[in-house]
Amino acid sequence: MLIETEGLSRHYAAGEGSVVALSDVTLGIPPGELVAAMGPSGSGKSTFLNLIGCLDRPTSGIYRLMGEDVARLSPDALAGLRSRRLGFVFQSFHLLPRLDAMANVELPMVYRGLPRRQRRERAAAALDAVGLGARLHHRPTQLSGGQQQRVAIARALVNGPDLLLADEPTGALDTRTGLEIMALFQALNRSGVAILMVTHDAEVARYAMRVLRFRDGRLVANERQAPADAAAELAALPAAGRAA
């Protein structure tokens, strides 16, 4: 199993009592899947993502990432896990504005202590893999939203993660660009990267092979499905009136 949780819960202190953000989630996800976590806001899907992403620690329960129990690890050990095993993609991209695409993608490798030459080679390869081989030295402000999200995806991939975590990856993009990102996710997934994305958009969840539904902090459904093919839908779209 890639991800295994048993009774995973997260409570936040609030005033006198506490708020239950996630309650008693038990599941297992095998490697290589593209998983969508769905639910309205406040359903606990983001808390789940943060826990799986080792950004947060559960109040109770067990979480094993590739067989390693991570629930009780120190902050530095969690940072190490994030660096080695995980990649993050955010709704608002979170690129550093003063760095060009290449330098943004290099950043995770800086914290791994890779020499500059290796970093640059790898960053260029990662940007090439997401279709931005011609825009290595553009700053985020010189890129479109879709391109910025692809830089962020290259950054998430560059350390060779086992799991890519995406928080509303298409939330800030128009339909066509969102579809391009989904096509990219599906391609990456075929090449062996597991992906867990959080979305409230049922359209987006169609491209996943497994859907987790959250409601009021509980996991209410965990179903496999036949994913829609984003690349095919993209090809079928009428050529939009805008240049790529």
Added chain:
Amino acid sequence: MNAPFCPAALQPAPILPPLPPGTGGMDLVEALRGALLALAANRLRAVLTALGIFIGVAAVIATVAVGAGAREQVLAQIRALGANLLMVSPGSVNQGAVRLGAGQRPNLTWEDAQAIREGVALLAGVSGVIRQQHQVVAGNMNWSTGILGADPDIFAVQEWVPESGRVFNAEEARGARKVAVLGATVAEALFGDEDPVGQPIRIRATPFEVIGVLARKGQGPQGQDQDDVVVIPFWTARRSVMGAWRIWAHAVSWISLKVEEGEEMAAAEEEVRQLLRQRHRLAPNEPDDFILRNMAEVAATRDASARTLSILLASVAAVSLLVGGIGVMNIMLVSVTERTREIGLRLAIGARRRDILAQFLIEAVVLALLGGAVGVLAGIGLSHGLAAAAGWPVLVQWDAVALAVGVSAATGLFFGYWPARRAAGLDPIAALRHD
């Protein structure tokens, strides 16, 4: 522009080759590069913040340079005087119940000087000295200067060496011959470039022969020109120039004496004191009627006051460094707040808390060091500017430069620590959501 993006072209194989191991942590070069980039992104702010440190460091270096220059000047004067020079001058005297102020009764005599010469061992020379200001005339030139009537020992005591000609000898002194030795300033004023040796001069209508010119000594400890002097034998001065006072015909203005090199100053001073007290018939409970001064002590007093001034200026500089440091802290706190999202992202992509701490600490230190480095240059420039403009002696102290640079780095470290800790302590989730 570029061809439409076609993700289907990706092969179902790893997109990137396996990651090489790396060192497992951020290296210093990267941290420095990051700090410079972050500072470059806010150039004006960085410059204004560094200004505080800049002013502090420049002030430290300039004030230390001025202080060191003043001290060096004093030390040079002590060396010029000879560190083992003693001066005895008339002190206050009790006449019945009336206390006269120092020097009002010329109670030191030439015989006192002779008694010291005979009675105190370990002296390199003793001379009674009488001094008056008079006009000196040579040809159609004249010059008002200090006329010193002294014994031949005075040249050894004051370390006066003739640059040309010679100084007078004991025989000439005993015979009260009308011979004069000129200081360099006087020689220049009366004779210009000519050699005065062998030339006639007149001091208050009395003709003299110039037998020598003294080598230049420069400024004395009170800033006076030590070369503005004419030295003639004591008894010549008494009889032919000063006009003998009927009662105090043997009085001297002061007695200069020099202790043998390497001898104990305090012991010699005490011997001289006891001898003079005995000669002046002072009762054990009576105070000295003369003043004994150690010239090195006089110079040291001046040195101490210069040092006090230096310390005062240095504390002003320290305060401005402190204020500069607070400026650094302020701007680092602003920077941490502004870059909360960046910190969250860095944590998410694998930065450890200590990486974030190091990033902001290094940024603060680089900021302070930039101010410090420019401050060093400005401080050295300012020192030389002061030396040129005000004519102060200035000596750039390289250890002060090193200290200033070290202090500015320490300022950055100290005042950068708290903001950096704040950055490192952020919760990644909250930081990522920060607006």
